[in-house]
Amino acid sequence: MKKKARLVLLACSVFNLTIGVLYTWNMFKLSMTVPIAEGGWGWTSQQAGLPYTIAIIFFSIGVFIGGRLQDKIGPRTVCTAGGILVGLGLILSGLIGASTVGIALCFGVMTGTGIGFGYSSVLPTALKWFHSTRKGTVSGFVTGGFCLAAVYLAPMATMLLNHFSIQHSMILMGVLLLVTSVLIAQLIKNPLADYVPEAPKKIKATGMSFVSRSSNDLTSSEIVRTARFRLMFVIFLINVSIGLMIIGNIASIAYYQAKIYDYGVLTFFLSLMAVMNFFGRLMGGIISDKLGRVNTLFVVMVLQMLNMAAFKYYTTMPHLIFGIVVAGICFGAVLSIFPAFTADLFGLKNHGSNYGLIFLAYGVSGVVAPVIADYFYDTYRSFSIPYMVCAAMLFVALVANFALRRELKQV
Numbered sequence: 001m002k003k004k005a006r007l008v009l010l011a012c013s014v015f016n017l018t019i020g021v022l023y024t025w026n027m028f029k030l031s032m033t034v035p036i037a038e039g040g041w042g043w044t045s046q047q048a049g050l051p052y053t054i055a056i057i058f059f060s061i062g063v064f065i066g067g068r069l070q071d072k073i074g075p076r077t078v079c080t081a082g083g084i085l086v087g088l089g090l091i092l093s094g095l096i097g098a099s100t101v102g103i104a105l106c107f108g109v110m111t112g113t114g115i116g117f118g119y120s121s122v123l124p125t126a127l128k129w130f131h132s133t134r135k136g137t138v139s140g141f142v143t144g145g146f147c148l149a150a151v152y153l154a155p156m157a158t159m160l161l162n163h164f165s166i167q168h169s170m171i172l173m174g175v176l177l178l179v180t181s182v183l184i185a186q187l188i189k190n191p192l193a194d195y196v197p198e199a200p201k202k203i204k205a206t207g208m209s210f211v212s213r214s215s216n217d218l219t220s221s222e223i224v225r226t227a228r229f230r231l232m233f234v235i236f237l238i239n240v241s242i243g244l245m246i247i248g249n250i251a252s253i254a255y256y257q258a259k260i261y262d263y264g265v266l267t268f269f270l271s272l273m274a275v276m277n278f279f280g281r282l283m284g285g286i287i288s289d290k291l292g293r294v295n296t297l298f299v300v301m302v303l304q305m306l307n308m309a310a311f312k313y314y315t316t317m318p319h320l321i322f323g324i325v326v327a328g329i330c331f332g333a334v335l336s337i338f339p340a341f342t343a344d345l346f347g348l349k350n351h352g353s354n355y356g357l358i359f360l361a362y363g364v365s366g367v368v369a370p371v372i373a374d375y376f377y378d379t380y381r382s383f384s385i386p387y388m389v390c391a392a393m394l395f396v397a398l399v400a401n402f403a404l405r406r407e408l409k410q411v
Contacts, residue, residue, distance in 0.1 A: 002198060004191075005129035009138065011187035012122035013145035015079060018181035019086045019118045020149025021111065021173070022059065023277075025052045026251040026270055027157040031166050032098075041098045041166065045252065049374045050100060051093075052248055054108025055115070056366025062116015063359040067124070067352030068220075075121035079185035082121070085114025087178020094170030107170075118181065119146060120359070122188060123339050124351040129191055131198065133289065135343050140285025140336035147281065147332060150274030158267045217347030220357055228345060231404040233361050235297065236338055238397040241365035242304065242390045243331030245373045247273060250324065253383055257312075258320045265317075272321065273328045280332025285340060287333075293341040294405045296333065301401065304330035305394035312384040 032048040034040025041048075062082070070078040089111030096102035126142045127135060153173070160169035223229045246253075250269050254260040288296040307326040314323040342355045373386040 008129050008188060009126050009141065011184055012126045012142045015083075015118060015122055015181060015184045015188060016142060016145035017149045017152075018177050018184060019082065019115050020146045021086060021090065021153060021177060022052070022055060022115065023147060023150035023247060023270065023274055024153040024157045024173075025055070026248070027154060027161060027267065028166065028170070029248075030251045030255070030266070031161050043098075043100070045378050046374045047100050049248065051103045051107045053366045054104050055112035056244060057363040058109050058112030059116045059119070060360050060363025060366070062113040063120040063362070064116070064353070064356035065113075066117035066120035067354075067356030067359075069117075069352075070121040070124065071350060071352040074190060075125040075188050076185060078121045079118050079188050080182055082114045082117030082119075083181030083185050084178060085117065086111050086181060087114075087174045087176075089114060090170050090174030090177065092174075094167040094172075094174065097167050116359075118185075120352055120356055123355065124348065125188055125190055127339070127343060127348060127351065128195075135340035136285035136287075136289035136293075136336065137282075138285070139339040140282040143336050143339065144278040144281040144332070147274050147277035147335075150277075151271045154267050154270040154274070158264070217349035218354070219350055220353045223346050223354055224357065228404060228407050229357075231400050231407060232338070232341065232345075232358060234400045235301075235397045235404065236334070236358055237361035237365055237368075238393045238400075239301065239304070239331070239334040240362050241368040242308065242393065243327065243334070244362075244365055245386060245390065246324075246327045246331070249373050249377070249383065252377060254320060256377075256381060257383065258315055258317060260317060260320075269320070269324060273324050276325050276328025277332035277335075280329035281336035282332075283329070284333025285336040288337045288340065293337050293344065294401060294408065296337060297401055298398065300330045300333045300337075301394050301398050305391050305398070308387050308391040308394065311387045312382075 029045075029048040029052065031039075032041045032043045033045060034042070036042040066078050066082065089106045089109075092106040092110065093103045096106060122142055123139065126138050130138050157169065157173065160172055164172065218226075250273055251266045254266055254269050260266065284296060284300065303326060307323060307330070311323050311327075314320045338358060339351075339355055342358055343351050346354045372389065373383055376385050377383060
């Protein structure tokens with residue numbers, strides 16, 4: 001069964017590789033804002049950012065709905081439906097063309113929901129195949145596949161945009177992702193009801209051991225009445241808002257702040273952000289298994305706060321690379337810690353729906369930092385104010401993290 005567990009883990013990670021199209025929107029967005037005379041659509045940054053924002057909102061809604069569905073009918077069907085929606089949303093976006101409302105509905109609603117369906121199904125499935133002391137590690141490996149998609153999808157989008165129109169590029173990418181995601185989804189399934197994961201030979205107590213003992217498979221209606229859920233929601237909301245602000249605008253930041261106009265370099269930044277995101281998810285999960293979730297979150301948020309306070313000074317390529325590395329690692333770490341944290345506190349039985357509730361913060365975050373950043377960029381051609389707002393938000397998250405630590409000591 002160990003080989004079967006590893007196969008499912010690999011399938012879950014690879015499936016996330018096929019639906020991580022959110023991280024490539026930068027390239028489409030940049031092309032859409034190019035003047036019509038130069039081959040673009042002449043859209044404003046806010047217009048081109050609207051489908052991305054709506055996709056984030058429906059991504060979180062899809063995680064919530066998909067998590068509940070996979071708890072009831074299993075992950076394979078929900079993953080298959082998710083893959084179809086992701087590909088179909090891109091194909092229809094290409095067929096509709098330069099319509100803000102049309103692409104917002106097709107990419108934003110349809111593709112966003114499909115991403116949520118798939119993302120919500122692979123996480124709890126993989127966790128069920130491995131021992132509870134490996135929750136952070138498994139979470140990091142599975143969620144890492146999602147962000148790592150940009151390493152091949154961003155160059156692919158650039159290549160398509162260099163040879164085809166924006167519409168045809170979306171159609172071609174949609175067909176490819178639909179076919180590959182649906183095929184891989186057939187390998188994703190839960191273990192048998194009587195399956196007991198093999199325990200590691202050496203199990204060491206961690207900073208989360210007291211939480212693991214208290215976990216008793218709470219339902220969604222039960223967890224929303226707890227203080228620890230509300231604190232987790234706030235911390236998650238703030239951290240993902242900042243990560244999405246950087247991801248959604250990294251091409252524009254490099255273009256206007258560091259005066260980098262080469263599309264190849266912009267693609268490199270997207271890929272670098274994705275790799276660091278993956279590294280952060282993997283290491284964040286592993287480290288939190290050893291040091292505890294709250295301790296790891298504290299370190300991550302302090303680093304990100306300092307990075308945001310300094311980001312406006314990153315006006316050269318080496319400085320910008322440093323900022324992207326820190327932002328990517330911190331964002332990725334948070335996204336691997338919270339699925340495991342949710343399992344620690346509320347159990348695995350209803351993990352899909354419980355984490356779906358936490359993940360609704362991801363949707364809210366799509367309206368917070370990215371929208372604020374687009375507004376200030378269109379108005380002042382600068383991201384300086386959003387950087388400082390992000391640093392202040394992270395200070396609030398640190399206060400919430402201290403409150404969460406006190407709450408957990410009373411459990």
